[in-house]
Amino acid sequence: MAEIHKRKKALSVNPLKASQPIGGSLATLGFDKAIPMLHGSQGCTAFAKVFFVRHFREPIPLQSTAMDQGSSVMGADENVVEGLKAIAEKSNPALITVLTTGLAETQGADVHRNVREFRAKYPEFDHVAVVAVNTPDFTGCVETGYAATLTEIIRVLVPDAAVAGTAPGKRKRQVNVLAGPMLTPGDLESLRELMEQFQLRPVFVPDISDSLDGVLTDQDFSPVTIGGTPVSEMATLGYAKATLVIGASLQKAGELLQEKTQVPSYFFKHCYGLAASDALICALSEIAGQDVPERIERQRAQLQDTMLDTHFMLGQLRIAIAADPDQLNALIDLVNEMGSEVVAAISAANAPVLADAKTASIKIGDLEDLELTAKAHKAQLLIGNSHAVATAERLGIPVLRAGFPLYDIIGGYQKTWIGYRGTRQALFDLANLVINFAHEEIAPYHSVYAQKPENERQQVSPSCH
Known part of the structure; x- marks a missing residue:
């Protein structure tokens, strides 16, 4: 708590x-x-x-x-x-x-x-x-x-099931996905591929992976979005076999959809890290009624090996994080799995999910609060959006960019964080930041008996007698 x-x-x-x-x-x-x-x-x-x-x-x-x-x-x-x-x-x-x-x-x-x-x-x-x-x-x-x-x-x-006559499970392979704002276009693409391995058809609500994924179109200009979830799909949500609600902030939306459609829902606070990815895969296996594909089992084994490889760098690492509530909770869980210590956690707003976060305290504040808290607790790494880069520079620590907005790197919106593969890459990125940044290195010891270089020897004047 x-x-x-x-x-x-x-x-x-x-x-x-x-x-x-x-x-x-x-x-x-x-x-x-x-x-x-x-x-x-x-x-x-x-x-x-x-x-x-x-x-x-x-x-x-x-x-x-x-x-x-x-x-x-x-x-x-x-x-x-x-x-x-x-x-x-x-x-x-x-x-x-x-x-x-x-x-x-x-x-x-x-x-x-x-x-x-x-x-x-x-x-x-x-x-x-x-x-x-x-x-x-x-x-x-x-x-x-x-x-x-x-x-x-x-x-x-979304029409009420009683009025529209929709029947849950009529489309046996359709699964609705209420996608939270912390899911990037890359996350949604990865989740789509994951669900298709279980022979499931996801309907993302909404789907920024199709409308904001950087695909060139034949149109010179469009005053409206090109791609994304068709509005007509909203009438089909009541025929789905299940609904995945990803993000604690969408709890109310998920409950409303379940009430209107009677389609059973699976709620996930996030999909970062091994434990959360396991919960997602188990839910997909249950919905599809089939065993986990060997390819996904291999990805899990690869993540376990990555956790073993990177725990030398990430174990007991003091980390400062600034993000919106859902993503802050997800990042805390991710680094806690590696034995890191979250010494500064700053949220943009208050939310019920923060009370259950696995850290000592969370402050509702700004980047000044992040900087002061991180400095007081000697943070060694910072996770935040592009606004936090200057904070990391003043603190003299590396920064992993996450959240919104990311304006000082190319393709940040396409980074995958969720699932076994996304978690694996996030751990690689964190470990590489630690390795490549001068991080509390032991200062070289110079013996008083060591012979000094010629240019550093003191010039002793000959004594006159």
């Missing part, structure tokens, strides 16, 4: 978190022909777009209701209604999410009512799915915004 230390500072110094609208946008971008519309000023959307473009290095479709001084005071309902009309008319999307920002929330916007007004005023766009979500950026983080958006998408787009 970890002791949670809440924020006491009046401001953030070197902030760790990214905002809830960014998380909501990320969830939206995992659907085909989708576009998020942020209800706020143009700067709110521009800021989010910079984060996405630098991280994924792809064109990102985002729209804004462009609130100005007048609408901020007098009301911006018309901005939402007419903004939805303009997007539906010009871009023909399959899904639009209306995400609030701090400005809209402070102004008192009711985006759910605005969507109802849009439906009443423009019935010709009833074929376009519109989901409104409250995602104020003055609270929460990417993870909470992502979870709230996915929950609302499930609430609006």
